[in-house]
Amino acid sequence: MPGSLALKLSKLPFLKPKDSIAVDIGTSSVKIVYLKNAGQKYTVVKWGILPLILSETIESTPEERKSAIVAAIGEFFAREKIVLKNMVTSVSGHQVIVRYVRFPKLTHDELAKTIVFEAEPYIPFDIKEVDVGFHIMGDVVEEGQKKMETILVAAKKEAVQSRLDVFNELGLRLVMVDVDAFALQNAYLASIDPLTEDVVMLVNIGSMITNIAIVEKTISKVVRDIFIAGSVYQGYSADHGM
Secondary structure, three states: OOOOOOEOOOOOOOOOOOOEEEEEEOOOEEEEEEEEEEOOEEEEEEEEEEEOOOOOOOOOOHHHHHHHHHHHHHHHHHHHOOOOOEEEEEEOOOOEEEEEEEEEOOOHHHHHHHHHHHHHHHOOOOHHHEEEEEEEEEEEEEOOEEEEEEEEEEEEHHHHHHHHHHHHHOOOEEEEEEEHHHHHHHHHHOOOOOOOOOEEEEEEEOOOOEEEEEEEOOEEEEEEEEOOOHHHHHHHHHHOOO
16 A cells, blocks of 8 residues: 555645655654656665754754755755656654544545544644545455444644745655655555555654554554664663763
């Protein structure tokens, strides 16, 4: 189900370019991968890990962080002579909610039309402040009634907008926003036998957030963001002389 949980951007067309550039905007660096599609295969054309140049002694403002991110991406694109405009990215953290819920049996189109109302009881934010996405996993029977197992995703609009602002300033087109843990999961699923019986845990340790996804027989079972990550381990190592 790669890509199925991406949030459609309300102000932009939902494009699926054959060639795409993925941009992971982290706390201390930006990671970029330029993939070229050929049938069912992807080839890495360009990639880079771009440290963000920020003050180590003074907490940076959102505008300073945005300027550092824009500068890093812009310099990379200029250096590598990249002209492709379609970007994909992802978000995680306190501003993103993922829930595994059971909704009354509906078609995909019916749920798409009513998702805001169906999702509201499960979202701890004002429903007007979030973008909502979903993926129907399959049918179940609960207390004699047909329902459908569904993954529900909600991301604060301000989190999505902060990504949009970066790409807009660079003249790039953001076509898809995913969730970090699902992007990790989708990359794994795209690289394995679709009939695998394995149960795996995928872990992405960033600077401030660790993303965890558990997949059983290619089916998503658990995703979590844990706020213990690389910066904590670095601090522990420094304190203990490691």
